[in-house]
Amino acid sequence: MVLKIGLVGCGAIGLEIARAIDRGEVEAELVAVFDRNGDRARELLKGLRGKPRLLELEELVEGSDIVVEAASQRAVPEVARAALGRGRDLMIMSVGALLDPGLRRTVEELARDRGCRVYLPSGAISGLDGLKSAGAGRIDIVTLTTTKNPRGFAGAPYIEDRGIDLSAISKPTVIFEGPAEEAVSAFPANVNVAATLSLTARGARVRVRIVADPDIEVNIHEICAEGDFGRITTRVENVPSPRNPKTSRLAALSAIATLRSIVEPVKIGT
Ligand SMILES: NC(=O)c1ccc[n+]([C@@H]2O[C@H](COP(=O)([O-])OP(=O)(O)OC[C@H]3O[C@@H](n4cnc5c(N)ncnc54)[C@H](O)[C@@H]3O)[C@@H](O)[C@H]2O)c1
Structure with missing residues (x-):
């Protein structure tokens, strides 16, 4: 049986996922797409051989085995209830939404009750395999430092609310420091990875530092985790998506890799 995928969100990540399935890189069928902006969805469909x-x-949801959310944190409650409520598996890219404890509980309970799986890809970071293993022991602290060109932060609530002039930043500048829960509300389109780290670290403190650097064109995520296992440090220099500078290309690739791991018989890594 070929896995039937329904895609919600036809932006930078949705497009890459759709193209990969269309090229046969995932043994699955993209059966339907939805975007609140119909033009985005029609544009995506135009470039595909499949229909x-x-x-x-x-x-x-009705026609899919798995629903892939690649839309926004705000979309997650509705998409999750619709998919899991009908017994469909779900992949969530806007992971930051799950730092709302009420929504996380709902998602976990619905998935358990209906026997569904919820997939949270690694996104734009590396090292989740080791952190997952470390979480079976004790993790004391995780720190995430995210550095992007200032334009990658345009439109973030934290920037808008404080009237920060991103074009005036002329050297590397720390614009935020705080816990993961605050970071995902302050920068919902930038640090979903903070939420993924937080969920992997199973309650350990996750501190986030956000740096705007006008001299770089890559999105850098540096992670340091400490616990009774020792210490893990990772650093990824991500190429931003040409369609959305807030999103790294690796995030879309991690969604594609997760879909592959669902359908392929051999699972590699923790
Ligand atoms: N987990 C990670 O590491 C990671 C990395 C990058 C991006 N993301 C998140 O993944 C999501 C998609 O990223 P993107 O770069 O493709 O964004 P994008 O802005 O390029 O595209 C999002 C698309 O979703 C649509 N959309 C928004 N709200 C919707 C809703 N309620 N219902 C239906 N469609 C809706 C928009 O119209 C748009 O076409 C974002 O929330 C982003 O923050 C996660």
């Missing part, structure tokens, strides 16, 4: 249908959320 997924453009459907509303409920119909998309």
Whole structure:
């Protein structure tokens, strides 16, 4: 049986996922897409050889085995309830939404009750395999330092609320320091990886530092984790997506790799 995928969100990540499935790089069928911006969905469909249908959320869920959310943190509650409520598996890219304890509980309970799986890809970071193993012991602290060109932070609530002039930043500048829960609300489109780290670290403190550097064109995520296992440090220099500078190309690739791992018989890594 070929896995039927329904895609919610036809932006930078959605497009890469759709193209990979269309090229046969994932043994699955993209059966339907949905985007609240119909033009985005139609544009995505135009470039594909296959013919997924453009459907509303409920119909998309009905015809899919797994629903892939690549839309926004705000979309997650509705998409999760629709998919899990109907017994469909779910992949979430806007992981920051799950730092809301109420939503996380709902997602976990629905998935357990209906026998569904929820997949959270590693996104734009490396090292989750080791952190996952470390979480079976004791993790004391995780720190994430995210450095991007200032334009990658445009539109973030933290920037808008404080009236920060990103174009005036002329040297590397720390613009935020705080816990992961605050970071994902302050920069919902930038540090979903903070939420993924937080969920992997199983309650350990995750501190986030956000740096705007006008002299770089890559999105850098540096992670340091300490616990009774020792210490892990990782650093990724990500190429930003050409369609969305807030999003790294590796995030879309991690979604594709997760879909592959669902359908392939051999699972590699923790
Ligand atoms: N986990 C990670 O590491 C990671 C990395 C990068 C991005 N992300 C997150 O993944 C999501 C997608 O990223 P992207 O770069 O493709 O974003 P994007 O802005 O390029 O595309 C998002 C698309 O979703 C649509 N959309 C938004 N809200 C919707 C809703 N409620 N219902 C249906 N469609 C909706 C938009 O119209 C847009 O076409 C974002 O939330 C982003 O923050 C996660």
